[in-house]
Amino acid sequence: MLLASAGNVPFWSTLVRSVGGLRPANLPLLLGAFSIIALFFNACLTLASFRFIAKPVLIVLVFCAAGASYFIANYGVVIDKAMMQNVFETDTREACELLSWHMAFSVGLLGLLPAWLIARADIGFPQGLRGLLVRAGIAGGSLALAVLLLVLLFKSLAPAVREHRELRFLLTPTNTIQALHGYLRSKWRTPLVVAPLGRDAMRGRARAGNGRRTVTILVVGETARAKNFSLNGYRRETNPLLARQPGLINFSRVASCGTATAVSVPCVFSALGREHYSDTRAASQEGLLDVLAHAGFQVLWRDNNSGCKGVCDRVAFEDLSQPAPGDPLCEGGECHDERLLAGLPELIRNGTGDLVVVLHQKGSHGPAYARRYPSGFGRFGPVCTTNEFEQCSRASIEAAYDNTILYTDYFLSKTIDLLRASAAMEGVDTAMLYFSDHGESLGENNMYLHGAPYMFAPSEQTHVPMMLWMSDGFSGRFGIDRTCLMARRDQPVSHDNVFHSVLGMLDVNTAVLNPKLDLFRACTRTAS
Ligand SMILES: [Zn+2]
Known part of the structure; x- marks a missing residue:
């Protein structure tokens, strides 16, 4: 209780602000959040409650909490990996500057006093098997109660935590433990070497075809x-516009690799597949865009999101997410996805080689769905216009979300129109493959947003859209049979197929292409 309250003044003041102030209506939520954290700490501490262990652990934690709270409150610092590095690698002069009577008093009051009380306290520890069972019971019970409260309060808490990521770093002593762990891990990690992948990649005979260039857009x-x-x-x-796009192939059963951008994006561009994916493994190996570059494609990543998570490190990158003054596509500090198409026709016209362009959307990112589309796309309503979900009905949250899909429909259709026009005017063969990184929960089983552990993730978070459009020249030159793909569009596939299918679609020959995962393999006439 002490750890959760006195040691966490900055955490609570930020949480109170992010749920909309200290109002009577918010009291149940704040009390609930407090109980969740107190129960969680209780569960953890119970596991350490053995004679000779309990007291030292408690005293160290109390001091960590007191110190961290003091620095957060007075310097506004964030306790993270970088901060830990400062703490351990600082010189004495810098360290002395930070010491003050105020600090001594604050840490003394919040740390020394409880530590003294803990040291003096006469704690009885239940012994033997009964003792173990009692501890397991207390820990399990606290944890179960915390999870139950979390489920009940998810709708209100999730947006607050999502919008205020700093909360994670404000909760002591977990922030200190997490930061220390991150610091030690990065200190002892061997430096990352990126292993080459698919250096043997060559474009096949189909590219020679008629001497026309290819332009492929991956959205x-x-x-x-x-x-x-x-x-x-x-x-x-x-999808009023996509439904009218001739030749569009919609894959209806696609599973994502993860439930968060930071997992799905590196995973879908890697050759690893979901089973073998890990962030370090993906970061230490080249990916799809590198293989395409080895095969001689010019590769460009255009971003309206928060970057490419390392997958475009060795190819050209354009950040279009920062609003330019006077750009009508930008409002409220962000830009709508149409901006990703700016200058693209010229880029295609003036290009010289075969081009692969990745467009990374802002899409339907929550919780502020209503900010993701221009006002003309507010067809469904009434919509939730705040990111404080407890003030909105489920229907209004979903209506706002549906408007983001309506805007994506427009964006994708416009991309296809652009590629169709380029194919006709510039004599290039064009194609677009679209897939989403992960889904979203919109109140089903009281879950919101995304990021659930994959094993327990509801299908709303893992079932993603994917669609393909090809110009006639494109499917003709690569011998891709549209009717054959159409017949297979309802078969279960996943992000694992993307790496191999993009290489297969563009007739890239390389040993890293697994034909079993290439969706085009069965539907391509081999050049005679
Ligand atoms: Zn995402």
């Missing part, structure tokens, strides 16, 4: 879930 969606696409049978007409 990486954000937080779009398959369920809310009318192409997949959703009750609202969220």
Whole structure:
């Protein structure tokens, strides 16, 4: 209780602010959040409650909490990996500057006094098997109660924590432990070497074809879930334009690799597949874009999101997420996805080689769905316009989300129109492959947003849209049979297929291509 309250003044003041102030209506939520944290700490501490262990652990934690709280409150610092590095690698002069009577008093009051009380306290520890069972019971019970409260309060807490990521670093002593762990891990980690992949990649005979260039656009969606696409049978007409795009192939059963951008994006561009994926493994090996570059494609990543998570490190990158003054596509400090198409026709016209462009959308990122689309796309309503979900009905949250899908429908359709026009005017063969990184929960089982552990993740978070469009020249030159792909569009596939299918679609020959995962393999006429 002491750890959760006195040691965490900055955490609570930020949480109170992020749920909309200290109002009577917010009291149940704040009390609930407090109980969750107190129960969680209780569960952890119970596991350490053995004679000779309990007291030292408690005293160290109390001091950590007191020190961290003091620095957060007085310097506004964030306790993270970098901060730990400062603490351990600082010189004495710098350290002395930070010491003050105020600090001594604050840490003394919050640390020394409780530590003294703990040291003096006469704690009885239950012994033997009964003792172990009692501890397991207390820890399990506290944890279960904390999880139950978390489920009940998820709708209100999730947006607050999502919008205020700093909360994670404000909760002591977990921030100190987490930061220390991160610091030691990065200190002892061997330096990252990126292993080459697919250096043997060569474009096949189809590229020689008629001497025409190819332009392929990969659209990486954000937080779009398959369920809310009318192409997949959703009750609202969220895909009016894509439904009228001739030749569009919609894959209806696609599973994502992760439930968060930081997992799905590196995973989908790696050759690892979901089973073998880990962030370090993906970061220490080249990916799809590198293989395409080895095969001689010019590769460009255009971003309207928070970067490419390392997958475009060795190819050209354009950040289009920062609003330019006077750009009508930008409002409120961010830009709508159409901006990703700016200058693209010229780029295609003036290009010399075969081009692969990745467009990374802002898409349907929450919780502020209503900010993700221009006002003309507010077709469904009434919409939730705040990121404080407890003030909105489920229906208004979903309506705002559906408008983001309506805007993505427009964006994708416009991308296809652009590629069709380029194919006709510039004599290039063009194609677009779109897939979303992960889905989103919109209140099903009281879950919101995304990021659930994959094993327990609901299908709303893992079932993603994917679609393909090819110009006639493109499918003709690569011998891709549209009818054959159409017939297979309802088969279960996943992000694991993307790496191999993009290489297969572009007739890239390399030993790293696994034909079993290439969706085009069965539908391509081999050049005679
Ligand atoms: Zn994402």
